[in-house]
Amino acid sequence: MVSKINLTYLLSAICSIVMIGQSVDQKVADLLSKMTLEEKIGQMNQYNGFWEVTGPAPKEGNAKEKYEHLKKGWVGSVLNVRGVDNVKRIQEIVVNESRLGIPLLFGSDIIHGYKTLAPIPLAESASWDLKAIENSARIAAIEASSTGVNWTFAPMVDISRDPRWGRVMEGGGEDPFLGSAIAKARVNGFQGNDLTANNTIAATAKHFAGYGFSESGREYNTTNVDDYTLYNVALPPFKAAVESNVQSIMNSFGLYNGVPATGSKKLQRNILKGDWNFKGFVISDWASIMEMTLHGHTTDLKEAAEKAAIAGCDMDMESYAYIKHLKELVQEGSINENTIDEAVSRILKVKFNLGLFDDPYKYCNADREKDLLFNSKHQDAALDIAKKSIVLLKNDTKLLPISKQDRIAIIGDLADDKTSPLGSWRIGSDDETAISVLEGFDKLGIPYQYEKGCTLINGKTEFTQELSINTNNKTGFTEAIELAKKVDKIILVLGEHGFISGEGRSRTDLGLPGVQQQLLEEIYKVNSNIILVLMNGRPLTIPWAAKYIPTILETWQLGTQSGNAIAEVITGKYNPSGKLPMTFPRSVGQIPIYYNQFSTGRQEKQPHVFWSHYIDEENTPLYPFGYGLSYTNFEYGKINVSITADGISASLSIKNTGEFSGEEIVQLYIQDIKSSYVRPIKELKGFEKIYLEKGERKQVKFSLTKEHLGYYTPEGKYTCEAGEFNIMIGPNSRELSTVKINIANFN
Ligand code: BGC
Numbered sequence: 001m002v003s004k005i006n007l008t009y010l011l012s013a014i015c016s017i018v019m020i021g022q023s024v025d026q027k028v029a030d031l032l033s034k035m036t037l038e039e040k041i042g043q044m045n046q047y048n049g050f051w052e053v054t055g056p057a058p059k060e061g062n063a064k065e066k067y068e069h070l071k072k073g074w075v076g077s078v079l080n081v082r083g084v085d086n087v088k089r090i091q092e093i094v095v096n097e098s099r100l101g102i103p104l105l106f107g108s109d110i111i112h113g114y115k116t117l118a119p120i121p122l123a124e125s126a127s128w129d130l131k132a133i134e135n136s137a138r139i140a141a142i143e144a145s146s147t148g149v150n151w152t153f154a155p156m157v158d159i160s161r162d163p164r165w166g167r168v169m170e171g172g173g174e175d176p177f178l179g180s181a182i183a184k185a186r187v188n189g190f191q192g193n194d195l196t197a198n199n200t201i202a203a204t205a206k207h208f209a210g211y212g213f214s215e216s217g218r219e220y221n222t223t224n225v226d227d228y229t230l231y232n233v234a235l236p237p238f239k240a241a242v243e244s245n246v247q248s249i250m251n252s253f254g255l256y257n258g259v260p261a262t263g264s265k266k267l268q269r270n271i272l273k274g275d276w277n278f279k280g281f282v283i284s285d286w287a288s289i290m291e292m293t294l295h296g297h298t299t300d301l302k303e304a305a306e307k308a309a310i311a312g313c314d315m316d317m318e319s320y321a322y323i324k325h326l327k328e329l330v331q332e333g334s335i336n337e338n339t340i341d342e343a344v345s346r347i348l349k350v351k352f353n354l355g356l357f358d359d360p361y362k363y364c365n366a367d368r369e370k371d372l373l374f375n376s377k378h379q380d381a382a383l384d385i386a387k388k389s390i391v392l393l394k395n396d397t398k399l400l401p402i403s404k405q406d407r408i409a410i411i412g413d414l415a416d417d418k419t420s421p422l423g424s425w426r427i428g429s430d431d432e433t434a435i436s437v438l439e440g441f442d443k444l445g446i447p448y449q450y451e452k453g454c455t456l457i458n459g460k461t462e463f464t465q466e467l468s469i470n471t472n473n474k475t476g477f478t479e480a481i482e483l484a485k486k487v488d489k490i491i492l493v494l495g496e497h498g499f500i501s502g503e504g505r506s507r508t509d510l511g512l513p514g515v516q517q518q519l520l521e522e523i524y525k526v527n528s529n530i531i532l533v534l535m536n537g538r539p540l541t542i543p544w545a546a547k548y549i550p551t552i553l554e555t556w557q558l559g560t561q562s563g564n565a566i567a568e569v570i571t572g573k574y575n576p577s578g579k580l581p582m583t584f585p586r587s588v589g590q591i592p593i594y595y596n597q598f599s600t601g602r603q604e605k606q607p608h609v610f611w612s613h614y615i616d617e618e619n620t621p622l623y624p625f626g627y628g629l630s631y632t633n634f635e636y637g638k639i640n641v642s643i644t645a646d647g648i649s650a651s652l653s654i655k656n657t658g659e660f661s662g663e664e665i666v667q668l669y670i671q672d673i674k675s676s677y678v679r680p681i682k683e684l685k686g687f688e689k690i691y692l693e694k695g696e697r698k699q700v701k702f703s704l705t706k707e708h709l710g711y712y713t714p715e716g717k718y719t720c721e722a723g724e725f726n727i728m729i730g731p732n733s734r735e736l737s738t739v740k741i742n743i744a745n746f747n
Helices: 004-019 025-033 036-043 063-072 082-097 122-123 130-145 166-170 174-193 227-234 237-244 265-275 299-309 320-329 337-353 366-373 376-389 437-444 477-486 516-527 542-547 562-570
Strands: 045-052 055-058 078-080 105-108 203-208 248-251 280-285 391-395 410-413 447-449 487-496 530-535 551-554 634-636 640-644 647-657 662-672 684-692 696-706 725-732 735-744
Touching: 025 337, 036 063, 036 320, 036 337, 045 063, 055 203, 055 265, 063 082, 082 105, 082 366, 082 640, 105 337, 122 130, 122 166, 122 174, 122 376, 130 174, 130 376, 174 227, 174 237, 174 684, 203 237, 203 265, 227 237, 237 248, 248 265, 265 280, 265 299, 280 337, 299 320, 299 337, 320 337, 376 562, 410 477, 437 562, 447 477, 477 516, 487 516, 516 530, 516 542, 530 562, 551 562, 640 735, 647 684, 647 725, 647 735, 662 696, 684 696
Parallel strands: 045 078, 078 105, 203 248, 248 280, 410 447, 410 487, 487 530, 530 551
Antiparallel strands: 045 055, 391 551, 634 647, 640 647, 647 696, 662 684, 662 725, 725 735
């Protein structure tokens, strides 16, 4: 006798055979025509859940009811279910027991790796190495897909100018040009060349749009972005992601023009789905539909469901708004069923694109899971990008690289920490799986003596809790100071614990947390040969260190291979090449601070106070965007610019004049000197990462077209205005040589 389950499977297999030869759009239309209203709404519904022995147990809500919903096909995707066994068992329920057997999407925040962790995204962005960044996302996808996950809520492409916001660790920094290139690289890495392969996953660009402008850097705070900034700064990385075929977009907790982004028709329907012709689907952020009522935009969950769906939000994450209210809203005529059809078609299309209908279990192979997670190839790639992410901020007395004769002390709680370097967002990884700095030194056989110096945090680190930072206990100071007296060089590892940045971790003070600044100053009194190794998830304010400490190495949170990467740089095995993707302020009071600002009407210093400045701080940053040193020196030649029919070509020669071979990131900026809309004093429009042997010279050439020279009006119209432009090239956004050109017209 044919069981019900087998019969359903047989029917869906027959359907699949019939569907072969049809285009994806035809397949979607065909399937949609068979669906009831409830089943359609089900596709727009996501549940957060974990498998338990007795069955699928959503974290919140009534488990039994949700199980019934799975069986009825009233769930389109599941969040946070990982592991081949778990995924398979839930997929089986839907495929075998629901009427149409439409497979689920399994989404997770695969932000910078799964079990093998790459550096946090901000750190990776400091590499400006698009191939390495793409490869890092590729490996994240390979590992995640081997555990059943087929959809990531990454990349976060929010541009941010506010390091108080803990989530800057998750993005590409402050610049829309670099941010767009990185968005593209990450989407390509996750999605690969073939979405139907079993090792590629659908990507999500988030948070649409303007979430990086959370007021005062406070997480979940309101946002205020004018249209000019929206089009020119916030949107370009999303547009780049859409052009790279990103499969989904997540909306945001913020506001746009006084309307929650989740309910903004202009953002989702007009710009994203209209102007950009985005073909994927929009997922809400966690409970962002429900929160529209808390914002004071809707009366209740029902009105929130109505407004979100009409505005173009296709899937509901954790508001339960769609499953509860969409049917009623359609039946009473408040929502047209076409709106539902459109949303469902988009979701089904992504499922077809992934090949889920051909094989719903394609990501569920336990052998793959075992072979791929944390394998040695992935460790090598993680080490490669970790080295490239390190930024040398200062090396005045050439303490770095260290030499074999140096007597070395390593001091700092973070130097011996195997969890903190993993950083925030480390869903599939285990505690204590990062290589610590001490282990990195051990591996290279470099002798050292170690003292902790002080404790950074009190108690155990919990992902869900605020960390308790030690602000008064100086136990360990004495031993560290005594050790410092006895050595040639001190490697002092200080900074933020990995959980001090990330979602929900906004800070008002960006100095070294706890008693670390005091430790630094105490050690400096007895031995100033300090190599300060910073570990942090955001730009910090370190004016004292920048003034007194001779050597500073920014190492962020570098992931699994952290200690190996740091040891390779400190010993000179790898010559640091990273450049800051975000400005380092002198003080929190300067924030927002970013390089591509507008000129004010009172820019020049005056003998009186009536010019644009602070009376207690300089205007300039501590370290500018694009900044980073090398163990060698690069000499920049004269810039040659020619205007051609296709645009502008700018070239120059760069020579390695120092003692080491190494990489340099050559940066090109433009300034549209006069325009109908005021343009920034500098805008990055090109960069090249080149490798030069000791003494080698290379020619670098940039081509600029209309695409680089124009801007968006506040109405979203792309415009190029003829006239004078400055073309600037140099090693960072501060040290630039300029050539002025005049473009007579744009064809
Ligand atoms: C975050 C999103 C994330 C989602 C699911 C939200 O709180 O803002 O970026 O993807 O949770 O974990």
